[in-house]
Amino acid sequence: MSPPLAKVRRPAPLVAAAYLLATAAFLTTFLPRRDRLPDPMATHFSGAGHADGYTALGSFPYVALALLLVPAAVFAGLAYGIGQGRTRALVALGYGLAGFLGYLLCALVLDNARAGRSGEAARLPLWQLGVALAVAAAAGALGWLLAGRDVPAARKPDAGPAAPRLGLREGEAATWTRSIGSRPLRVVGLALALPGAALGLLAGWGAGVGLFIGGLVTFAFSAARVTVDRHGLSAHLPWLPRPRLRIPLARIESATSRHIDALADLGGWGYRVVPGRSGLVLRSGEAIVARLTTGSEFVVTVDDAATAAALLDALAARARDHADAGT
Secondary structure: OOOOHHHHOOHHHHHHHHHHHHHHHHHHHHHHHHHHOOOOEEEEEOOOOEEEEEEOOOOHHHHHHHHHHHHHHHHHHHHHHHOOOOOHHHHHHHHHHHHHHHHHHHHHHHHHHHHOOOHHHOEOOHHHHHHHHHHHHHHHHHHHHHHOOOOOOOOOOOOOOOOOOOOOOOOOOOOEEEEEEOHHHHHHHHHHHHHHHHHHHHHOHHHHHHHHHHHHHHHHOOEEEEEEEOOEEEEEOOOOOOOEEEEEHHHEEEEEEEEEOHHHHHOOOEEEEEOOEEEEEOOOEEEEEEEEOOOOEEEEEOOOHHHHHHHHHHHHHHHHHHHHHOO
């Protein structure tokens, strides 16, 4: 028997397909009319539908393709990072945005072509925005249906230490350290930086610098080195000692390890804060979970979290014993 339909669909190519279709629609509309379009083209309109912003004809197709292909790469990367079975809303949102952008870009081309050689004569009435929203709603509904039902991820127990506390003799020092990377953030970073660089080379750096810098920053923060030692729990970029995120031993009540789902438990990737919990979450999986003296939790997803949590728990207990003894 074949597996259920919802379990065999691949969300990344599914969401990318909507943007490829929108790109094909744009190119089919633009290329046959290129010689009839004004230069510069009207690309921004007032509430009354009159042109009040323009883009050079030579730059317009590159800007339009970036508007379609960058979200395609971002949504596909996020869908790939999340995995199968939990991406229905993401696919629907991606389809909706693809429909909205695809319609508006095609409408821009058609309205400019009707204006002749003067971009100032182009008109984009407000009802076109309403049609674009309707197309977005229809495309989003299609994405929702195509994605199939979400399959809840199997959750591991939320309580209990994953390893016994390590026995540390008085004065004995121990350090644990490991690097961790985020596949979704790397994909998003590259999806922004590469089109930004291409757009800068083809249409001028003023058009692509925002995407390029945003992509580099996202990619730079897609990895971290996590350390547990006598100072507590800390994390920093692998190639830079600063900035450093540190939770001192005095703030830690206990430490365990358990499975953390980036979306379900903390709403995404990166440094996250939700009620009762905060932490550095670069992927779903095993994580160090430090129970703080305030009653909240601080989590860091990293491989071999059980060993790190056991050491952190032992170091925190020893620090409390010293504090109680007044040493």
